[in-house]
Amino acid sequence: MxxxxxxxxxxxxxxxxxxxxxxxxxxxxxxxxxxxxxxxxxxxxxxxxxxxxxxxxxxxxxxxxxxxxxxxxxxxxxxxxxxxxxxxxxxxxxxxxxxxxxxxxxxxxxxxxxRSLVGHHRRHHRQVATLRSLLNEGRIGDLVGVSAIWAVHKPDAYFSAAPWRTQAGGGPVLINLIHEIDFLRFSVGEIVAVGAVLSNRRRGFAVEDTAGVLIEFENGAIGSFFVSDSAVSPWTTEQGVGESPEFPFSGESSYRFMGSRGALEFPNLVQWTQASEAPNWNLPIQAQRIHAPTLDPYIAQLDHFRDLVRGEAASLQPVEDGARTLIATLAVAEAAASGQRIDLRERYGAC
Ligand SMILES: NC(=O)c1ccc[n+]([C@@H]2O[C@H](COP(=O)([O-])OP(=O)(O)OC[C@H]3O[C@@H](n4cnc5c(N)ncnc54)[C@H](O)[C@@H]3O)[C@@H](O)[C@H]2O)c1
The missing domain is CATH 3.40.50.720 (NAD(P)-binding Rossmann-like Domain)
Structure with missing residues (x-):
């Protein structure tokens, strides 16, 4: 061809x-x-x-x-x-x-x-596809909530090389959390409201270096997210999956999905369940590792783009869907500034 x-x-x-x-x-x-x-x-x-x-x-x-x-x-x-x-x-x-x-x-x-495709490359990981299937087939029952972390320490040169990164819009919410918001929309379902607290205490820049975010999903699940670019940790998706050499592999999970019948860690795909049909906090809980191959998401993204251009596949993320991820991410900063919970449903109607 x-x-x-x-x-x-x-x-x-x-x-x-x-x-x-x-x-x-x-x-x-x-x-x-x-x-x-x-x-x-x-x-x-x-x-x-x-x-x-x-x-x-x-x-x-x-x-x-x-x-x-x-x-x-x-x-x-x-x-x-x-x-x-x-x-x-x-x-x-x-x-x-x-x-x-x-x-x-x-x-x-x-x-x-x-035809359009937005470059949220995380959607192309096999671990993400496996997680989506496990959640959809009810492996952990109904999703009750998710707790997640994205925390690393960016070096000073990252900011001195590009001073815009010290100003509004250049911080971890719009640069990094946007990938996680997109991942959550893709794996859990639509985000309908957010609330947030931002802090610039570590670096003292105009932009945030750390944030705590509360997320409400359309299916009723609740999410909490801690994000920081001034804290040392092994807990980011980049480090957990080892998707690129710039972020040395940690192999650690940074997400915990909790359901009515069990829990799942991501990206390690460790599933936690109890042997009984009736969940009970007095019962022991067992872990099972689920395998998903690791592949280069940028190549998988190109494969998908090829199929899209040839008219052989529907876009995994056309621009209108990318706009919803942008709306939800922009609302995090707005929620922190106003101290208000922001409902996104009407805003999504604009695109
Ligand atoms: N998907 C990912 O993993 C990922 C990672 C990094 C960046 N990004 C995104 O990719 C985009 C670029 O980010 P980056 O880090 O590569 O930035 P960068 O500053 O390293 O690169 C931008 C390039 O665009 C060029 N440029 C500027 N004005 C131009 C113009 N008018 N016409 C043509 N070229 C022009 C610059 O010379 C530069 O080479 C951003 O939107 C960023 O958010 C995505």
């Missing part, structure tokens, strides 16, 4: 990762790269056509599909220009920077009839 001509907009940290995966993928052929740092990017990619202007890349290299890996503020305009040209998009998370720009992008993709 013919290969798919693909372009990449933005060859920074994640763009370079996508370029490496494309180079090793048999079903894609790199048509061109667009980056304002064209000279440097051309030196790093001597065999590629590199453009400083992404519109020139779209018009001259004529890709059938594009990966948008530019800064968040550019996602919407990049995506809209692709839609106008009938080009399918894999757009990095967050889908856009604001709800307004997300709405404009959603309208453009619908009007053009292009």
């Amino acid at each position: 013919k290969t798919i001509a693909i372009g990449v907009i933005g060859a920074g940290l994640i763009g370079r990762k996508h370029l490496a995966k494309i180079a090793a993928h048999p079903d894609f052929e790199l048509a061109g790269i667009a980056d304002v740092n064209a000279e440097q990017v051309a030196a790093q990619n001597p065999d590629a056509r590199v453009f400083a202007d992404y519109r020139a890349m779209l018009d001259e290299a004529r890709p059938e599909a594009v990966i948008i890996a530019s800064p968040n503020q550019l996602h919407a305009q990049n995506g809209i220009e692709c839609a106008r040209r009938g080009i399918h998009i894999l757009i990095e998370k967050p889908v856009t920077d604001t709800l307004e720009t997300a709405t404009a992008l959603i309208e453009a993709t619908k009007a053009a009839g292009i």
Whole structure:
């Protein structure tokens, strides 16, 4: 079958990762790269056509599909220009920077009839697919709640290299928690309300370094989340799965799902159950490990994007779904600032 001509907009940290995966993928052929740092990017990619202007890349290299890996503020305009040209998009998370720009992008993709996929790569892990099946088949009964942690210590250079990370929007809620919110929406169900407390006590930046979040799901389950980028721990999904070499493997679970008949740890997929039909706190509880193979989620994401572009699969996450993850994540900061519980149901209606 013919290969798919693909372009990449933005060859920074994640763009370079996508370029490496494309180079090793048999079903894609790199048509061109667009980056304002064209000279440097051309030196790093001597065999590629590199453009400083992404519109020139779209018009001259004529890709059938594009990966948008530019800064968040550019996602919407990049995506809209692709839609106008009938080009399918894999757009990095967050889908856009604001709800307004997300709405404009959603309208453009619908009007053009292009296919879209948001780069919440965690959806492509086999452990996630296995967790979803276990929860759906009622292995732990009805889900009562989930308790989760995402805590690591980012080095000082992370902030000095990019001072925007010290300001609103640059903290662990919008950069890191958004992946977890998306994972929870995907594995448990829709989030209907959030409440939160933020703290900047450790670093003293304008943006939070730590947060506690309360989550209500449509199915009645309750979630609590502790997130921090100034605490040392082995408990993040990145460390637990070992999904990339930047985050050394810990093999530890950072999620605990609790149901009416048992519990499940993630990503280790340890299932806890009692031998009796009638759950009872006086009975012993046993653990069973469930196996799911570990694979590179960025390659699995590319496989899915290929199927989507070829019209052989429905998108695991079109832009309108990415907008819901953005809405729920933005509401965390708003809930903390206002001290109010934020109900999301009406907001979802906007996209
Ligand atoms: N899915 C993931 O695991 C993951 C990980 C990191 C980043 N991201 C997301 O990917 C996006 C990029 O993040 P990053 O960390 O790679 O940022 P980065 O700053 O390292 O890279 C951005 C690149 O875009 C280029 N750029 C800027 N303006 C441009 C323009 N007008 N046209 C073309 N190129 C332009 C920059 O020169 C830079 O090379 C963000 O949306 C981020 O949230 C996703």
